[in-house]
Amino acid sequence: MTALLEVSDVHVTFDGFRAINGLSLAINEPELRAVIGPNGAGKTTFMDIVTGKTRPDSGRVIWGERSQSLLAMSESQIARAGIGRKFQKPTVFEEQSVRENLAMALKARRGVFSVLAWRAGPQDAARIAELASEIGLAERLAHRAGDLSHGQKQWLEIGMLLAQDPRLLLVDEPAAGMTPAEREHTTRILKSAARTRAVVVIEHDMEFVRRLDCRVTVLHEGRVLAEGSLDHVTRDARVIDVYLGR
Amino acid sequence: MADTPRRSVLRDHPSVLWFMALLGVFTLAVSILAEGFGLGVISTSLVKVLGMTLCLCLLAVAMDVVWGYCGILSLGHFAFFGLGGYAIGMWLMYARTEILVRESLAAGTIPPTEAEVAEATAAQIFGVVGSSELPAIWSFAHSLPAQLALVVLVPGLLALVFGWLAFRSRVTGVYLSILTQAMTLALALHLFQNDSGLRGNNGLSGLQNIPGALDVPQSVIAMWFFWASALALGLGYLAFAWVVSGKFGSVIRAIRDNEARVRFLGYNVEGYKLFVFTLTAVIAGIAGALYYPQAGIINPAQVAPIASIYLAVWVAIGGRGRLYGAVIGAAVVSLLSSWFTGGGAPNIDLGFYRIVWTDWWQVILGLGFVLVTLFFPRGIGGLFDWLVRKQ
Numbered sequence: 001m002t003a004l005l006e007v008s009d010v011h012v013t014f015d016g017f018r019a020i021n022g023l024s025l026a027i028n029e030p031e032l033r034a035v036i037g038p039n040g041a042g043k044t045t046f047m048d049i050v051t052g053k054t055r056p057d058s059g060r061v062i063w064g065e066r067s068q069s070l071l072a073m074s075e076s077q078i079a080r081a082g083i084g085r086k087f088q089k090p091t092v093f094e095e096q097s098v099r100e101n102l103a104m105a106l107k108a109r110r111g112v113f114s115v116l117a118w119r120a121g122p123q124d125a126a127r128i129a130e131l132a133s134e135i136g137l138a139e140r141l142a143h144r145a146g147d148l149s150h151g152q153k154q155w156l157e158i159g160m161l162l163a164q165d166p167r168l169l170l171v172d173e174p175a176a177g178m179t180p181a182e183r184e185h186t187t188r189i190l191k192s193a194a195r196t197r198a199v200v201v202i203e204h205d206m207e208f209v210r211r212l213d214c215r216v217t218v219l220h221e222g223r224v225l226a227e228g229s230l231d232h233v234t235r236d237a238r239v240i241d242v243y244l245g246r
Numbered sequence: 247m248a249d250t251p252r253r254s255v256l257r258d259h260p261s262v263l264w265f266m267a268l269l270g271v272f273t274l275a276v277s278i279l280a281e282g283f284g285l286g287v288i289s290t291s292l293v294k295v296l297g298m299t300l301c302l303c304l305l306a307v308a309m310d311v312v313w314g315y316c317g318i319l320s321l322g323h324f325a326f327f328g329l330g331g332y333a334i335g336m337w338l339m340y341a342r343t344e345i346l347v348r349e350s351l352a353a354g355t356i357p358p359t360e361a362e363v364a365e366a367t368a369a370q371i372f373g374v375v376g377s378s379e380l381p382a383i384w385s386f387a388h389s390l391p392a393q394l395a396l397v398v399l400v401p402g403l404l405a406l407v408f409g410w411l412a413f414r415s416r417v418t419g420v421y422l423s424i425l426t427q428a429m430t431l432a433l434a435l436h437l438f439q440n441d442s443g444l445r446g447n448n449g450l451s452g453l454q455n456i457p458g459a460l461d462v463p464q465s466v467i468a469m470w471f472f473w474a475s476a477l478a479l480g481l482g483y484l485a486f487a488w489v490v491s492g493k494f495g496s497v498i499r500a501i502r503d504n505e506a507r508v509r510f511l512g513y514n515v516e517g518y519k520l521f522v523f524t525l526t527a528v529i530a531g532i533a534g535a536l537y538y539p540q541a542g543i544i545n546p547a548q549v550a551p552i553a554s555i556y557l558a559v560w561v562a563i564g565g566r567g568r569l570y571g572a573v574i575g576a577a578v579v580s581l582l583s584s585w586f587t588g589g590g591a592p593n594i595d596l597g598f599y600r601i602v603w604t605d606w607w608q609v610i611l612g613l614g615f616v617l618v619t620l621f622f623p624r625g626i627g628g629l630f631d632w633l634v635r636k637q
Contacts, residue, residue, distance in 0.1 A: 051510060079512035091507050093500045100496045110512045112521045116494045164511065 010059030094146030317502025330531030449545025565627025
């Protein structure tokens with residue numbers, strides 16, 4: 001099996017600070033992967049590189065069967081290729097309704113003229129209703145997204161991510177600010193998504209990672225420190241060193 | 247959720263229906279009261295002012311779409327409006343001058359050749375800037391269809407090329423505004439030059455005389471243009487309401503609020519901006535082509551950056567992000583402006599100081615802009631929200 005996403009020997013420097021320093025990792029399809037690591041380990045920068053937000057100084061990022069280089073593509077091209085992202089701080093379009101947010105994310109042609117002509121058909125409305133009930137916002141479709149609670153905005157963004165129907169989901173701290181019951185729900189959604197696609201979750205909360213029950217990659221100082229099951233990596237002496245003090 | 251999949255723009259946006267009804271009533275009322283075909287209560291000059299105001303409203307609606315909806319604070323849309331005016335003005339001036347030249351040459355014993363007519367026409371138009379050659383940009387001035395095409399093409403192509411360069415480099419926010427202002431200033435300075443081919447600061451004049459209808463009284467011509475302006479505003483308003491109502495409107499408002507996030511949803515933000523910038527520039531050009539025949543004259547001062555800034559002020563005062571807000575802003579501020587600066591408001595003598603409204607209007611407008619920005623960020627249009635909530 002060839003990897004869906006292959007990052008190899010990537011380097012990124014911000015004003016002399018080596019944010020990513022020889023990072024290499026591969027994600028398969030389907031797969032659920034957790035990425036953990038201390039602050040400044042380069043977790044979010046990794047997602048920035050894959051989604052085209054940050055251009056690395058060197059290295060390769062290869063995508064899909066046709067081995068396309070993501071480094072040559074714009075953010076929107078990468079998104080259309082099938083990579084969806086949920087940000088750490090929930091970023092939804094606050095001035096617009098939940099329905100409008102979901103409709104915008106819904107998988108459909110993204111060109112100016114296709115979008116001009118687009119009007120929600122019965123399947124689209126059904127898909128939006130289905131997503132809304134999955135994220136617990138069925139009653140709030142007509143509400144302004146800005147009026148939602150922090151947790152509901154997290155949900156809406158997860159819903160938008162699912163609406164895009166991507167092959168690879170990059171999810172940055174999905175459980176932040178959620179109640180235990182909501183975390184449970186998030187875990188279920190991510191695990192079910194990972195049955196058919198690749199899901200990469202950045203998380204700080206070890207308990208949440210344990211519940212995901214998946215392969216874990218530990219980042220430290222911009223490179224992979226350890227990889228394996230959670231039990232395996234937490235027994236690793238270097239990981240303990242990094243996490244528990246020096 | 248019960249969800250009607252096919253919804254009409256009109257049902258979703260009752261304000262569109264209200265606007266069309268009000269515009270219809272207004273047009274009918276002016277038609278009945280005006281000199282041209284009606285009772286004569288409204289003078290022809292006032293009909294022209296009202297017709298011009300409708301054109302400014304259309305321009306403001308375009309500005310609202312590009313700024314209020316898409317978040318591009320363009321300080322160049324009045325320049326696109328002016329270019330539309332110049333494009334139609336060239337035909338109006340050339341065709342009419344040619345008619346006059348033929349009449350005067352017909353008095354001679356030998357009938358004039360076409361070359362002589364063209365030469366004399368050029369000399370007549372460009373004598374004022376010390377030239378008698380017809381510049382290359384006037385090559386199509388004899389043809390109404392060609393100049394009508396240029397009304398759309400000149401602003402459209404300028405916006406397309408400029409927008410492509412600016413958006414591709416991801417110039418946004420205040421930097422983009424400065425860039426559009428620089429474009430406007432460069433254009434105005436170019437037009438001010440006598441060898442620009444558009445008669446320098448003299449501009450184009452006599453545009454109220456329509457070739458082919460030179461015997462028709464101005465009171466009737468004023469009505470033609472008034473109706474055309476009302477029709478253009480109505481159609482433009484409907485078209486823009488359709489554009490901003492669906493998913494496209496959703497996407498451009500999302501671009502206004504967080505364009506980086508829109509990219510991660512897979513939308514090519516630059517393409518959307520370029521489309522909106524160019525489309526609104528084209529509509530601005532059409533509005534200008536209807537405005538200047540009513541104004542009778544166009545000169546480079548019309549294109550100067552300050553005009554585009556006023557346009558932004560109208561939209562801000564009327565209420566950004568709602569089409570009727572732009573119409574209210576443009577109508578109220580431009581009519582008040584012509585009332586104050588046109589001597590409509592009586593000056594007040596306080597003994598120790600004389601309030602001259604032509605001077606003080608600028609201060610009032612500036613103060614009004616500051617107050618609206620600080621206390622009513624939704625503008626006059628925001629009052630409607632308040633009224634709806636109170637009900």
